[in-house]
Structures are given as structure tokens and as C-alpha cells.
Amino acid sequence: MTWLAWRQHRGPTLWALLTVAALCGLMLWSGLRATNALEPFRAAGCIRAGFDPGALRGSHCAGVDQFGARFNYAIPLFEFGVPLLLAVIAALIGAPLVARDLEQRTHLAAWTQSVSRRRWYLSKVVTAAAGIAVAATVAGFAADRLQRPLTEGGLTSSRWPWFFSIDLAPAGEALLCFALAVAAGAWLRRTLPAVGIALAGFLILLLVTGRAVQTLTPTSQDTGPRPSVPRDGWILHGNTYHPASQFWPLQLTFLTVQLVLAGTCVALGWRAIRHRTP
């Protein structure tokens, strides 16, 4: 069954893998450039907790404020680009996974071989999901490699949005969007509307779950005459931040939430397939 699933969908899948590989390459290259650009300032001790690039003007650290302008492009391209691109790819793989067969009526051929309908569905979903999870995790760690020097260089005042683009978060997001697309395809029996519904649904769920993770977990606040947020803290805004020690628990919580939602979607898709009349 895995062979047929791969053979049916290998064209788009290869394109998706190439795109993700290019994205990762671009992120690693940008990350290396950012690290190199920071090197002299790091050696001069300009990068330390709570530094304010504006206060450093005129000192030997002058020029670190140029860093922000140089790497500004990385924010739309990677900070927001990674989750969006992965979501689009996941929707484009997930939507036709079941819907294409229903459109072409080839499900009638597939369901009357010696393989049960449940195995047909699960093999397809698990095979594709495994590939998406691996690709998105690689992209997540490449994005993490990129955000470290950018944060050190003080690129933006809020580090929090990176949370959804790095490490395990992209895998959870991509799997959720994929599962939404599979379920929408199974219910609508049409590929294109399923892509649209999956992306719209994904954006809504991402906003809701992201907001929940951000606000339902405790944050720290640094107050005083000269607030100084730890350099490795996850600044939400101003002087409110999630301390670094909370990062992995938060990532795992977020991943779990996405996976539970994705699993629910896969189960809903199975309901449509199980009761599907020919």
C-alpha cells in the first residue's frame, strides 16, 4: 500500500522536499552570514544581557545597529515564511491524498484489492505524515540556527513570533494543516476546495492555539528604572517575557496541542471514508 501511495503522490512530494531543502539551505546560509557579521562585536563584548543598541552609539560597539537593517529581510522571509510555506506544502500534499482517488473514482479499484479500507487510509496518512514531520522538523531546527544570531544582534524587540517557526513547532503546525487537508478532502471529495479550507482552518487554529500558549502560561516581567530582560528570554512585548527555562516545556505543549488536533482531523477523515458509498 505504501508503494502505491508513494507512486501516486511522488511528483508533488519531490517538489515539496526540494522546496523545503532550498528553504533550509537559505536559512543556514543567512544564519552563517549573521553569525559572521556579529563576530567582531561579540569579540568586543558588545553582546550582553539587555543591551540596547541605541545606547551603544558612538562607543566601540557602534555599527551593531547596522546589523538590524542588514538582516531585516529575514523576518518576513523566515520568521513568518517558514510556518506559512510548510502549511501550504502540507495542504497541497494532504488535500489530494484521499480526494484525488475519490475524484478519479480510483478508490473503487483501491478498496476492492485485498487491503482493507482502514489500512488503505492509514497507510496513506501515516506515510505522508512521516515525511512531512521529518521535513518540517529539519526546517524548524534550521530556523532555530538562524534566529539565534538574529536575536543576539537585537533585530527585533519581540522574539516571541520565532517560537512558532523553530524547533518542534513547525512539525506540529505542518501536521495539523496536513490533517485538516486530508479530512477536508475526504468530506468534500474535491482537492482544490480542500486546500482552501485547510489553509483557512489552519490559520484560525494557529492563532487560537498560539494565543493560548502565549497567555495561559506564566510570563515574567522585569521592572525597574532600567529594565533588562535576559538575553535568552522570549520577549512577548516590552519587558514581558517567557524565561528560557520555559522554552522546551512550551514547545512540547504546543506540539502536543497541534498533534491532538491533527489526530482528531485524521479520525474525522476516517469517518467520511468509512461511510463513503461508492
Added chain:
Amino acid sequence: MTAALATDGLGHRYGRSRWALRACTLEVPAGRVVALVGPNGSGKSTLLHTAAGLLAPSEGSVHVAGAAPARSLARIGFVAQDAPLWPRLRVAEILEAGRHLNAHFDTPFARGRISQLEIAPRARVQTLSGGQRAQLALTMVLAKHPDLLLLDEPLANLDPVARREFLASMFAACTDSGATVVFSSHVVAELERICDHLIVLRDGRVSLVGDIDDLRESHRIVSGPQGWPEPRATPVICARDAAGRTTALLRCDPAAALGPGLDETLPTFDELVLGYLEQPSPDHQESVR
């Protein structure tokens, strides 16, 4: 001996109230080649889909060699209407898919049959003619060596030449495999040569079922003066007037004498099938009386 296909009070309902098949009880003995005949919408596809495990019965039961179809998938070969196959796959890849999806798949047999039919293994499915695609789909299920072969309108989109070739090669393949074959069609003329069992469906109900020879023996085409026969006196299936005489298809005891002045003959296969297809529906008969 267990019937190759047996249904008992089988019914399937789409939605709340639209019955596509109702109270269908029949038994197909092993080794028969069955013609499943009926007008469009009479439930042919529904019956085949329930037998192939694609549809769950809404009532009653269906058994293939004594087991539920969904549990006997390996023993059933099913080709859906228009023989849908993955259009972008190549012929050889279709057979490869068959090998991967079936524990017992006779790849040498399938390759041999494809080359015998002169279908290029490198050709993509979407470039094949309707006849070639039907043959490929048939090859894919024959290579499972199924006990029961279910073909839904395999002839529907074939031109007359391809239809004749398909029937001949299907008959040869089925005889070789010894499988029980049920195939639906609304083309009656070509079926007689290869079928020995008949099921006629009307409005989701079985109106005739049995071995064709027995069915012919138990029916008569009787022709007499116009106005004959008495509507209620004899089990008339259908009657029509032509050239001052009335010709009717009757169901009767072979030994019974019908009376003087009547010509009686055994019905041909076509006359039998067409008679049942033209039979006024029970609702209509009720309203006439």
C-alpha cells in the same frame, strides 16, 4: 455446497428513504456465469457493490462463499463501471500495484495476458482506449485468481468490435479460472453465448433468477387471436398485439396444455429477458385492476 454468492433479504437505502435495492434473495451456485440485467437505476450496481464489500447492507445479508464480503476481499475480483484505474500510472505499474495490494497476485500471468492483448507495458493508463483499460482492469483482478468475479457494466463504453473481443476474452479467462462471474449489463443481445445464469432486476427488486435453461423450459411464448389471453387466467409476464394477433410470454408448468388455437414455442434468451424487462411494474398492475 456453499453458494458462491448468496443474499438474503438484502436491501440498501441511500439517505432515509430511497431504496436502491430491496428484499433481494438469491443464490448463485459456484462456477456459473451470471448475467445481471435491468434498466438503469434498477439496483444492478448496488447489488454488485454490496457483494464487493463496498456498501454495507441496510437490511438483510450478503455472503460470498459463506463469509462477509469485506472479510473475503482477496477472493473477490471487482471491476467498477468504466474500469477506473490511476490515469498517470503506466500499465506495468498497475500490475505492480496489484502485486503490492494483494498477498496472492500472479504477476507472470498478468504480464502474459497484457502482452497477449498487445498492450504496451510502458503506456500510461490515460493513453489507453476504453477497451484496453477494461482489459487491464480485468487482468488486474484475474491475477488475484478470485473465486468470484464481479464486473459492473464492463461493456458500457466499448464499441461493438471491442465489446465482442472483450466478451470472448473474458469468457475464455473465466472458463480457465473456474471463477463464478456476475456481470451487469443493459445490453442483452451478446450475453446469451457466455451466460448460463440470469438475474433480472426491476426497481430494486429481483423479478427473475435462475439457470437460463431452466428458465426457458418454464416459460412459453404463446401467440393467439387478438384479445387472448385472459389477463387473470394465466401467469402472463407481458403481452403485445401485432398484426391481429396477441403474443405473450407466460410462466407455466411445462406439462400443462394451453388450449386449442394457440401457437406455443420456447422463448429465446432475448425474448425471456425482454419480456421481464417489459413486464408492467407491480404498482401499475395494481392500478389497472
